[in-house]
Amino acid sequence: MFGAQKFDIRIQVIAIAVALFLMLGTLGLVRRRKLGEVYSIIWLVLGSVILVLALFRDLQETLARWMGVYYPPSLIFGILNFLQLGVILYFSMVLTRLEIRHRILMQRLALLEQRVYALPEDSDPQ
Amino acid sequence: MVVPAWNEAGSLPGLLGALRTQYPQYDVLVVNDGSTDATTEVARVHGATVVELACNLGIGSAVQTGFLYAQRYGYDAVVRVDADGQHPPEAVADLLRSLDEMHADVVIGSRFLEAGGFRSSWLRRVGISWLGFLIRILTHQRITDCTSGFCAYRREAVEFLAQHYPQDYPEPEGVVLLVRNGFRLVEVPVVMRRRQVGRSSIRGLRTVYYMIKVTLAVLVAAMRSPVRSLADGHRT
Numbered sequence: 001m002f003g004a005q006k007f008d009i010r011i012q013v014i015a016i017a018v019a020l021f022l023m024l025g026t027l028g029l030v031r032r033r034k035l036g037e038v039y040s041i042i043w044l045v046l047g048s049v050i051l052v053l054a055l056f057r058d059l060q061e062t063l064a065r066w067m068g069v070y071y072p073p074s075l076i077f078g079i080l081n082f083l084q085l086g087v088i089l090y091f092s093m094v095l096t097r098l099e100i101r102h103r104i105l106m107q108r109l110a111l112l113e114q115r116v117y118a119l120p121e122d123s124d125p126q
Numbered sequence: 127m128v129v130p131a132w133n134e135a136g137s138l139p140g141l142l143g144a145l146r147t148q149y150p151q152y153d154v155l156v157v158n159d160g161s162t163d164a165t166t167e168v169a170r171v172h173g174a175t176v177v178e179l180a181c182n183l184g185i186g187s188a189v190q191t192g193f194l195y196a197q198r199y200g201y202d203a204v205v206r207v208d209a210d211g212q213h214p215p216e217a218v219a220d221l222l223r224s225l226d227e228m229h230a231d232v233v234i235g236s237r238f239l240e241a242g243g244f245r246s247s248w249l250r251r252v253g254i255s256w257l258g259f260l261i262r263i264l265t266h267q268r269i270t271d272c273t274s275g276f277c278a279y280r281r282e283a284v285e286f287l288a289q290h291y292p293q294d295y296p297e298p299e300g301v302v303l304l305v306r307n308g309f310r311l312v313e314v315p316v317v318m319r320r321r322q323v324g325r326s327s328i329r330g331l332r333t334v335y336y337m338i339k340v341t342l343a344v345l346v347a348a349m350r351s352p353v354r355s356l357a358d359g360h361r362t
Contacts, residue, residue, distance in 0.1 A: 103183055103187050103293075106179050106180055106181065106183055106187075107179070107183075107187065107190065107191045107194055109180060110157075110177045110178055110179045110180065110191055111177060111191070111194060111195060111198065113177075113178060114175065114176065114177045114178070114195075117176075118175075
């Protein structure tokens with residue numbers, strides 16, 4: 001019984017540490033302008049979810065029982081997995097949107113360059 | 127005439143020379159899809175207008191750039207001719223004539239409508255039949271060579287595709303897109319040649335990827351609702 005308790009506290013400490021590391025790291029990246037605020041929200045929310053579940057053991061156990069999870073700490077990882085899937089899907093969408101915009105930009109640039117090339121030499125305003 | 131080209135400096139002189147002698151009345155646009163060779167210079171020396179994409183965007187985007195150019199400068203029709211030598215220049219006239227005679231918006235040059243010419247490998251023909259079968263089920267239109275890029279497009283189709291042309295491997299998906307949006311497609315027989323220079327970009331594992339990607343794209347294209355109202359499609 002004591003052994004199980006001790007194991008639970010250890011995983012709890014690890015989860016809290018990971019959550020804090022994730023959230024502080026995110027804030028640091030935003031501060032140094034290496035991460036946009038929009039995307040930082042995703043990581044802050046992920047961090048908060050881990051933190052809340054790690055801090056409030058009762059909530060964790062209630063949720064776990066309600067979802068049929070026998071080992072409550074694994075609930076954290078389960079929820080995290082689903083959230084991460086969502087994040088990855090969202091990033092694929094962002095990537096697709098960027099590809100479309102990039103394509104349109106490249107095409108416009110190419111047509112514009114062709115027009116400039118076709119200009120007579122002496123029409124240079126300089 | 128739109129010639130999409132990715133590192134085709136070797137094959138362009140022959141094609142552009144033939145196009146210029148046979149069709150002095152038409153303009154030739156080479157879309158250089160981010161080549162690392164002298165494609166642009168070679169094309170300009172041989173009298174073509176060149177639009178140069180800053181990086182390699184793939185065949186769909188390159189052809190679409192040609193449509194955008196044609197739309198901007200108000201051309202009545204566009205013929206896509208590939209630089210690898212499979213599309214015979216002398217058949218361009220057939221495609222354009224069929225556009226008028228058959229009152230079509232798009233004319234596809236088909237290798238399989240009549241016997242003769244280069245007909246690709248056995249495995250590829252199986253793939254092409256599968257896509258043709260899918261397209262017939264989804265659009266009720268029989269297309270024998272849905273992967274053919276040798277096509278002529280009337281102005282309305284050009285303007286539509288300038289906005290909506292598919293990426294990567296665009297031909298079969300383009301067929302579904304056009305039929306779903308009320309354009310009239312017809313096929314005419316074309317005797318194609320074995321490619322003169324280089325080899326197909328679709329080989330090895332990419333063959334598998336091609337089939338999966340195109341099958342998915344065709345299915346999804348059939349599930350999308352038309353972007354163009356059908357009333358526009360029935361002109362006189």
